[in-house]
Amino acid sequence: MKINHVLKALSHPIRRAIIAYLRNGSMTAGALAEKFDVSKPTMSTHFAALKEAGLITAERDGVTIHYRLNATVAEEAIGMLMGLFGTQHMPSVQEQPPAPEETENEI
Amino acid sequence: MKINHVLKALSHPIRRAIIAYLRNGSMTAGALAEKFDVSKPTMSTHFAALKEAGLITAERDGVTIHYRLNATVAEEAIGMLMGLFGTQHMPSVQEQPPAPEETENEI
DNA sequence: TATCTAATTAGATAATCAGCTAATTAGAGT
DNA sequence: ACTCTAATTAGCTGATTATCTAATTAGATA
Numbered sequence: 001m002k003i004n005h006v007l008k009a010l011s012h013p014i015r016r017a018i019i020a021y022l023r024n025g026s027m028t029a030g031a032l033a034e035k036f037d038v039s040k041p042t043m044s045t046h047f048a049a050l051k052e053a054g055l056i057t058a059e060r061d062g063v064t065i066h067y068r069l070n071a072t073v074a075e076e077a078i079g080m081l082m083g084l085f086g087t088q089h090m091p092s093v094q095e096q097p098p099a100p101e102e103t104e105n106e107i
Numbered sequence: 108m109k110i111n112h113v114l115k116a117l118s119h120p121i122r123r124a125i126i127a128y129l130r131n132g133s134m135t136a137g138a139l140a141e142k143f144d145v146s147k148p149t150m151s152t153h154f155a156a157l158k159e160a161g162l163i164t165a166e167r168d169g170v171t172i173h174y175r176l177n178a179t180v181a182e183e184a185i186g187m188l189m190g191l192f193g194t195q196h197m198p199s200v201q202e203q204p205p206a207p208e209e210t211e212n213e214i
Numbered sequence: 215t216a217t218c219t220a221a222t223t224a225g226a227t228a229a230t231c232a233g234c235t236a237a238t239t240a241g242a243g244t
Numbered sequence: 245a246c247t248c249t250a251a252t253t254a255g256c257t258g259a260t261t262a263t264c265t266a267a268t269t270a271g272a273t274a
Contacts, residue, residue, distance in 0.1 A: 007118035012262085013111060016191060023193045029221060042263055044222055063220050063271045074192035078185060084123060085181035086130045119232085136251060149233055151252055170241045170250050 001054050006077045009053035014038065015046050019069060022056060026068040108161050113184045116160035121145065122153050126176060129163060133175040 009015055014036055021027055021035065033043040047067060050056045054073040059066045081087075116122055121143055128134055128142065140150040154174060157163045161180040166173045188194075 003123075004118065004120060007114060008261095010188070011111065011114035011118045016110075019191055023191075030219095033221090038262090039264060040221070041223080041265080045262075048222085060271090063218095065221065069192075071192070071194075075194055078188055078192065078194055081117070081185055081188065084126055084130075085176075085178070085185065087178075087182055087185055115231095121232095137249095140251090145232085146234060147251070148235080148253080152232075155252085167241090167251095170248095172251065 001073050001076050001080075003077065003080050005053040006055060006073065009049045009055055010077075012046065012049075014043075015050055018046060018050060018067075019055065019074075022067060022069040026059075026066045028064045028066055030064065032067065108180050108183050108187075110184065110187050112156075112160040113162060113180065116156045116162055117184075119153070119156075121150075122157055125153060125157060125174075126162065126181075129174060129176040133166075133173045135171045135173055137171065139174065 010019075017036070018032055021032060029043065029047060030040075032047075033040045036043060047056070047058070050067075051058060055070055055077075056067045057070050059068065117126075124143070125139055128139060136150065136154060137147070139154075140147045143150060154163070154165070157174075158165060162177055162184075163174045164177050166175065
């Protein structure tokens, strides 16, 4: 898993939304494509970026292709980011954390 | 915190290395800059990207500027990614996880 | 084999990004 | 007021990214 590929893959809203869809189970390329307002070839390149990062896997069934989330890579990525930040405890993922107050000495 | 800014900020190796340095305490722009083999103006734009994402804060002390990691935003970002992936349990961050075996039906 | 469907690849273009040098700002100290 | 230092902004160039339409591939089926 190359963290650079993973983070680049994640830094596009459509690709994050694809992942969000795939949390609920695998979907075909076409079914995913029609959820977004871009062309199918554009969606194909988004799939390719996620696949390159290892975040999704593809499985052909006849003429259609099913994409599925790769939870292993997702967890590895989170582990690496936690290592990067030195995160000590779990942030809440269910509720929205309170907005941080403005700091004084920002430039 | 805009997750898009955070992920774009993280998707460059120099910017991740800056964060790694700042884990050990704040550093001046100049001290950080001389750790990397790019020009100071280029480093400045990397600082700006991290600042824009909220991952670091800047504090001026006379003529020098001290950058510091913003742990709050780092944890929020990890929380959002865990929400995105639907991560259930903690991956190990200390030891290297085993390489995932190749899947059969990749295309 | 001809054709239909699902999806990708090819090729082009506009926008964004990363890097550089040169110029500018901001503060401190003569 | 000058000058020195630390850092950023301005302006440019080359590389990468996101998007599109058109063309191609791959499998299924009449």
